[in-house]
Amino acid sequence: MFLRLLYESFRRQKRRKLLAGVAIMLGVGVATAMIAVATDIGDKISRELRTYGANLIVTPQEDTLDVEIGGVNLKPPSDGAYLNEADLPRIKGMFWRNNIVGFAPMLPVSVNLGDGKNMTLLGTYFSHHVVFGQQDFVTGVRSTHPWWKVQGAWPDDNSRDVLLGAHLAAKLDRTPGQEIEIAGEPRRIAGILSTGGPEDDQIVAPLALAQQILGKPGAVRRIYVSAVTKPEDAFARRDPKSLSPEMYDRWYCSPYAQSIAFQLQEAIPHSHAEQIRQVAQNEGTVLSRIQGLMLLITLAALLASALAVSASMATAVIERRGEVGLMKALGAGNLAVAVLFFAEAALLALLAGAAGFAGGALLAREIGRSIFASQITVQPVLLPVILTIAVLVTFIGSAAAIRRAVKFDPVYALRGDV
Amino acid sequence: MNAPDNSPVARRRTSAPHTSMFLRMLVRAAVLRRGRAAAALLAMVVAAAVATAMLNLYVDVQAKLRHEFRKYGANVVVVARDGQSLPANALATVEAALGSGGGIAVPFAYAVARTSDGRSVVVAGTDFAQVQKLDSTWWSVTGWPKSAHEALVGARAAGVVGGAGNAFDLSFQGRAIRLNPVGTLRTGAAEDSRIYVSLADFTAWTQVPYSTVEISAAGSPQEISAIIQRLGQALPAAEVRAVRQVTEGQANVLGKMRATLLVAAILIILTAAVCVLSTLTGWVSDRRRDFALMKALGASGRMLQSFFAAEAAALGAIGSTVGFMIGVGAAIWIGRANFHAPVSPRLSVLPLVLLGGIVIALIAAIVPISLLRRVQPATILRGE
Numbered sequence: 001m002f003l004r005l006l007y008e009s010f011r012r013q014k015r016r017k018l019l020a021g022v023a024i025m026l027g028v029g030v031a032t033a034m035i036a037v038a039t040d041i042g043d044k045i046s047r048e049l050r051t052y053g054a055n056l057i058v059t060p061q062e063d064t065l066d067v068e069i070g071g072v073n074l075k076p077p078s079d080g081a082y083l084n085e086a087d088l089p090r091i092k093g094m095f096w097r098n099n100i101v102g103f104a105p106m107l108p109v110s111v112n113l114g115d116g117k118n119m120t121l122l123g124t125y126f127s128h129h130v131v132f133g134q135q136d137f138v139t140g141v142r143s144t145h146p147w148w149k150v151q152g153a154w155p156d157d158n159s160r161d162v163l164l165g166a167h168l169a170a171k172l173d174r175t176p177g178q179e180i181e182i183a184g185e186p187r188r189i190a191g192i193l194s195t196g197g198p199e200d201d202q203i204v205a206p207l208a209l210a211q212q213i214l215g216k217p218g219a220v221r222r223i224y225v226s227a228v229t230k231p232e233d234a235f236a237r238r239d240p241k242s243l244s245p246e247m248y249d250r251w252y253c254s255p256y257a258q259s260i261a262f263q264l265q266e267a268i269p270h271s272h273a274e275q276i277r278q279v280a281q282n283e284g285t286v287l288s289r290i291q292g293l294m295l296l297i298t299l300a301a302l303l304a305s306a307l308a309v310s311a312s313m314a315t316a317v318i319e320r321r322g323e324v325g326l327m328k329a330l331g332a333g334n335l336a337v338a339v340l341f342f343a344e345a346a347l348l349a350l351l352a353g354a355a356g357f358a359g360g361a362l363l364a365r366e367i368g369r370s371i372f373a374s375q376i377t378v379q380p381v382l383l384p385v386i387l388t389i390a391v392l393v394t395f396i397g398s399a400a401a402i403r404r405a406v407k408f409d410p411v412y413a414l415r416g417d418v
Numbered sequence: 419m420n421a422p423d424n425s426p427v428a429r430r431r432t433s434a435p436h437t438s439m440f441l442r443m444l445v446r447a448a449v450l451r452r453g454r455a456a457a458a459l460l461a462m463v464v465a466a467a468v469a470t471a472m473l474n475l476y477v478d479v480q481a482k483l484r485h486e487f488r489k490y491g492a493n494v495v496v497v498a499r500d501g502q503s504l505p506a507n508a509l510a511t512v513e514a515a516l517g518s519g520g521g522i523a524v525p526f527a528y529a530v531a532r533t534s535d536g537r538s539v540v541v542a543g544t545d546f547a548q549v550q551k552l553d554s555t556w557w558s559v560t561g562w563p564k565s566a567h568e569a570l571v572g573a574r575a576a577g578v579v580g581g582a583g584n585a586f587d588l589s590f591q592g593r594a595i596r597l598n599p600v601g602t603l604r605t606g607a608a609e610d611s612r613i614y615v616s617l618a619d620f621t622a623w624t625q626v627p628y629s630t631v632e633i634s635a636a637g638s639p640q641e642i643s644a645i646i647q648r649l650g651q652a653l654p655a656a657e658v659r660a661v662r663q664v665t666e667g668q669a670n671v672l673g674k675m676r677a678t679l680l681v682a683a684i685l686i687i688l689t690a691a692v693c694v695l696s697t698l699t700g701w702v703s704d705r706r707r708d709f710a711l712m713k714a715l716g717a718s719g720r721m722l723q724s725f726f727a728a729e730a731a732a733l734g735a736i737g738s739t740v741g742f743m744i745g746v747g748a749a750i751w752i753g754r755a756n757f758h759a760p761v762s763p764r765l766s767v768l769p770l771v772l773l774g775g776i777v778i779a780l781i782a783a784i785v786p787i788s789l790l791r792r793v794q795p796a797t798i799l800r801g802e
């Protein structure tokens with residue numbers, strides 16, 4: 001009998017049930033989408049912030065002081081220690097290798113353009129193929145320094161072509177395709193580089209060319225590493241040597257800038273890795289602000305969803321006073337009536353909630369694709385959580401209305417005088 | 419009906435102005451069904467509050483995040499061209515071009531000095547008070563110099579000249595200076611290899627004027643390029659350029675955040691609207707007996723519709739206004755809690771919320787009424 005009542009109620013009140021169902025669906029959908037976006041936005045914005053370039057720098061351990069003003073190195077080129085290029089692929093063997101967006105080695109050397117003036121030539125990777133074990137990946141300044149713009153073409157890493165800084169090119173009056181004599185040999189200018197930084201006055205060339213000019217094959221002066229990191233907190237600043245073994249594991253396995261720097265030092269022999277504070281610190285603040293904002297927005301979405309669901313449920317229950325009166329006149333107790341309504345609400349919440357979850361997942365994917373041009377996946381773990389919330393909210397929303405409906409005097413309810 | 423009417427009710431009826439019947443019906447309807455009216459009003463208030471807070475945030479988030487991004491330091495740099503130096507009044511010119519509150523400008527002068535054991539080190543002169551404002555978050559400093567002949571030593575330079583407490587000597591073109599390090603500086607970049615002294619000490623010692631002015635300009639990308647243009651005209655001898663690393667990342671993140679917030683705002687406002695719609699629809703169809711009674715007493719269809727419409731509009735207006743105030747409060751709280759900065763209430767949002775509230779309330783009222791219009795009053799009054 002109970003099941004039949006339940007079934008008939010859905011069959012006869014199609015329009016009403018559909019309306020309440022749509023409200024629940026919309027509410028659950030919006031909540032799902034917002035939760036998915038909020039949990040993923042840290043990662044997404046973190047990748048966007050990688051536009052700021054590398055947040056970690058690796059230098060030789062016994063490095064001497066840089067004597068550099070405005071990007072011009074005033075130190076004799078033979079000075080200083082070097083890292084070994086052959087160690088670079090090991091970066092992709094680290095624990096947090098998947099958080100490494102890219103890295104670029106740098107080797108500044110002093111060159112003579114034939115007019116007696118010394119220029120800085122910067123050797124680096126543009127988009128170089130690196131192989132480590134099974135992995136094959138492409139890295140270089142094009143991923144670590146995305147604000148570098150080239151007019152013309154990027155040189156090939158295996159070629160001997162160069163990029164000319166925009167100011168230098170204007171001063172020397174060169175255009176892409178022409179040749180320039182560097183250290184006694186003519187080189188083709190593949191493109192003109194504009195960065196808004198000191199590189200505008202420099203020549204940028206493939207790393208091998210800089211090494212050849214310097215006469216030190218395999219030498220690298222410093223490595224810029226761009227990694228997706230977690231905002232720094234008090235735990236991140238702890239000295240790893242002072243931590244207990246469990247704490248150390250937790251520290252080591254968190255993608256803080258500090259722990260990634262620590263692992264870089266382990267991966268590359270005789271190196272010193274440090275966060276570039278201008279990038280790393282500010283990234284942390286911006287990220288935590290945005291995450292806080294998304295948390296509040298998700299709460300607002302949940303609040304609005306809960307209200308929409310409870311409002312439509314309340315309306316649906318109040319409309320069925322007559323029915324309640326009849327049931328009571330036929331001898332149903334308060335409990336039986338309440339159970340029937342709650343069962344209906346639960347069924348509705350489960351059905352519409354599942355549909356809303358699917359809709360919300362689609363919505364989140366669409367948001368990810370159109371705004372961040374990458375995937376936002378909704379964790380399946382979220383489904384039971386969302387359904388529980390949907391059922392709870394529906395119960396709370398209909399509780400007041402059901403209590404009123406149960407209290408109706410059957411006589412008045414049947415007469416319609418309430 | 420010929421007897422002299424002196425009962426209080428009758429007297430009130432005759433003396434009451436005729437037009438007030440409409441108003442009285444409106445008020446009594448709300449008062450008699452307090453519970454339902456309050457529920458509808460509450461739904462309206464909450465929806466309007468959420469909508470206001472979201473719109474406020476949407477308008478304000480740009481400014482708030484831009485403020486965060488300014489902590490990345492200088493986004494515009496003025497440097498002397500090759501072989502030239504900046505004019506003596508360059509800093510004043512830059513500050514004039516920025517206008518009041520338009521940003522921070524910090525002068526930097528550089529020279530290569532020698533330590534007592536003959537090693538080269540870059541010494542920079544600057545205005546410490548301004549640097550603290552410009553690079554507050556990422557210059558990790560153990561102590562700022564306060565008086566003359568005190569220096570801030572970069573973490574790597576400290577390895578050459580010794581840390582805090584050990585006074586050291588530097589010489590530049592035969593002129594010597596004795597500096598007392600009061601703190602170390604750590605940034606992870608070129609600053610680590612430098613020694614910073616106050617600009618006054620620096621010029622007295624080296625006679626080298628400042629060659630760079632770093633500027634953190636406030637405003638949108640368009641405003642910043644306008645500032646760059648103004649600076650270029652004011653200082654023809656210098657080169658003015660945007661720090662693309664800083665400006666481009668900012669534009670990227672701001673655009674994405676704004677889009678995300680817009681989608682979130684639309685979704686949330688839509689959900690709130692559904693909530694209002696279903697509550698109001700319930701309220702109006704709940705009153706179908708009033709409707710039938712009025713019709714049976716001779717009210718025209720148009721009169722009935724305008725009555726319900728007026729009721730809905732009043733509800734929408736009151737609810738949105740109260741909701742607006744609560745929403746502004748919520749936006750201010752969010753500004754404090756998340757951005758640690760006050761959010762100024764946007765009054766421009768009020769008409770939008772008010773209009774939205776009234777329109778939704780009207781839609782919620784009109785739909786059930788037009789359904790009911792087709793039904794005979796007798797059927798409703800009989801309770802079917």
